[in-house]
Amino acid sequence: MINSLTQEQIDSFPAYVEKWLTIGLSTEPLDFERAKAAVIKCYEIAELPPPKYFYRFESPYSAAMAATLLKSTGAQVWDQVWAQVWDQVGAQVRAQVGAQVWAQVWDQVRAQVGAQVRAQVGAQVYGAHDSEWLAFYDFMLSELKIKECKKLNGLMELARYCGWWAPYENAVILQDRPSKIKFDDQKRLHSEDGPSIEYRDGFSVYSWHGTRIPEAWIKSPNELTPEIALTHENVEQRRAACEILGWETILNKLNAITIDRDEDPLVGELVEVDIPEIGREKFLRVTCGTGRKFALPVPPEMKTALQSNAWTYGLDGCEYNPEIRT
Amino acid sequence: MKTFKKMAAQGDLLIVKIDKLPDGLKAVKAEDGLFVVAHSETGHNHVIDATKTKAFELKKPDIYQMFLQVDEPTPINHLRSFDTHEPILVGPGIYRIARQREYTPEGYRRAAD
Numbered sequence: 001m002i003n004s005l006t007q008e009q010i011d012s013f014p015a016y017v018e019k020w021l022t023i024g025l026s027t028e029p030l031d032f033e034r035a036k037a038a039v040i041k042c043y044e045i046a047e048l049p050p051p052k053y054f055y056r057f058e059s060p061y062s063a064a065m066a067a068t069l070l071k072s073t074g075a076q077v078w079d080q081v082w083a084q085v086w087d088q089v090g091a092q093v094r095a096q097v098g099a100q101v102w103a104q105v106w107d108q109v110r111a112q113v114g115a116q117v118r119a120q121v122g123a124q125v126y127g128a129h130d131s132e133w134l135a136f137y138d139f140m141l142s143e144l145k146i147k148e149c150k151k152l153n154g155l156m157e158l159a160r161y162c163g164w165w166a167p168y169e170n171a172v173i174l175q176d177r178p179s180k181i182k183f184d185d186q187k188r189l190h191s192e193d194g195p196s197i198e199y200r201d202g203f204s205v206y207s208w209h210g211t212r213i214p215e216a217w218i219k220s221p222n223e224l225t226p227e228i229a230l231t232h233e234n235v236e237q238r239r240a241a242c243e244i245l246g247w248e249t250i251l252n253k254l255n256a257i258t259i260d261r262d263e264d265p266l267v268g269e270l271v272e273v274d275i276p277e278i279g280r281e282k283f284l285r286v287t288c289g290t291g292r293k294f295a296l297p298v299p300p301e302m303k304t305a306l307q308s309n310a311w312t313y314g315l316d317g318c319e320y321n322p323e324i325r326t
Numbered sequence: 327m328k329t330f331k332k333m334a335a336q337g338d339l340l341i342v343k344i345d346k347l348p349d350g351l352k353a354v355k356a357e358d359g360l361f362v363v364a365h366s367e368t369g370h371n372h373v374i375d376a377t378k379t380k381a382f383e384l385k386k387p388d389i390y391q392m393f394l395q396v397d398e399p400t401p402i403n404h405l406r407s408f409d410t411h412e413p414i415l416v417g418p419g420i421y422r423i424a425r426q427r428e429y430t431p432e433g434y435r436r437a438a439d
Contacts, residue, residue, distance in 0.1 A: 185365065185389055185436065186389070186435065186436070209435070281429075282429075288337065288411075289335070289336065289337065289411050289412065290337075290409040290410065290411055292409060296426070296428040296429075296437055297428050297429040297430065298428070298429050299429045299434075312426045312427055312428065312437065313340040313424040313425075313426060313427075314390060314391075314424055314427065315340075315424075320333075321332075321333055322330070322333045322334050322335045322340065323330040323331060323332065323333060323334060324328045324329075324330050324334045324335070324414065325334070325335040325336075326328060326334075326335070326336050326337075326411045326412035326413075326414055
């Protein structure tokens with residue numbers, strides 16, 4: 001029984017996070033032969049006869065359609081694979097120093113791979129997108145030499161060589177990974193000029209700072225009007241639409257009430273508007289050094305344009321006094 | 327070229343002269359002889375010549391600020407061919423570079439330039 005970790009083991013956490021983030025966010029094509037070998041290993045561990053047929057699909061979309069057909073021909077055997085690895089490996093490993101490794105390694109990989117990429121696409125057996133929990137067991141196996149974790153070798157290899165996969169009695173669906181994954185600088189799915197996730201058969205996901213949005217808002221921006229932005233049924237997406245159009249465009253459509261106007265147009269004007277179903281919000285409307293007008297959302301407690309301008313840089317009003325703005 | 331004594335803004339970044347570098351910093355690596363003082367999602371970075379300056383960031387990741395030590399007058403340039411923010415000449419000294427943020431119901435996030 002291992003109750004604590006050495007400093008050296010703790011120091012190796014980031015390397016596991018890095019390794020499994022790279023696997024989880026890989027955009028390499030499926031390595032069909034290696035993935036096949038890994039599947040056979042998984043079936044062996046689950047004490048199942050090896051599958052006869054291997055099908056390759058380029059996205060979760062085409063794979064999901066194929067899976068519907070396969071379900072009618074043979075039972076899905078994931079439960080058996082799972083029972084072997086999770087129940088046997090899981091109980092023994094988690095009782096050790098699981099919590100500590102879990103929090104450090106699993107959570108960090110999950111935040112990016114699981115919550116972002118996987119959650120946006122759908123549900124099957126995740127392969128590469130299982131990297132969050134595989135990272136945890138990789139640490140348990142490699143650093144703590146907990147031999148039960150060897151049962152996961154097949155799944156770890158699958159994560160490296162393919163995207164999602166689905167095991168059946170006689171057949172296995174193997175899926176390509178995305179060909180492109182794009183994030184903003186806070187590691188949320190985001191792309192202003194195309195899909196944030198794209199698969200090789202064209203299946204795509206569009207996102208705005210982590211919020212999934214309709215394809216048309218990015219592909220045909222002219223069709224996105226302030227009217228659509230302000231009445232779209234999903235409020236989170238409505239906010240994204242307002243941001244795509246620019247708050248200045250939105251404010252022009254609404255009856256914005258001036259709270260404070262600074263003499264200096266570069267400091268700007270603090271306004272308040274009532275956005276349908278979002279509620280009252282405050283904005284700083286400014287002209288930037290290049291002469292463009294734009295509006296930034298600011299917190300409700302703001303009272304002057306200068307204070308709001310200072311807040312956008314993390315300063316108090318009295319500290320904020322740029323001599324030049326370009 | 328425009329210059330300043332204590333504080334200047336270029337697009338979504340604020341340049342503030344400070345007395346000394348804070349603790350807990352690590353050096354930033356130059357990219358093609360330049361320090362990127364503000365990365366832009368659309369590739370229109372704000373940059374400074376790395377041969378005349380040193381750049382630092384907090385060891386604890388913070389996307390809202392970085393620090394510059396400027397040895398001789400050097401401009402910060404905005405790499406965009408349209409709506410370009412004019413270069414600002416930065417005199418010798420220590421500076422904090424703050425990125426602009428905007429309010430969201432969950433807190434705040436970086437304002438996109």
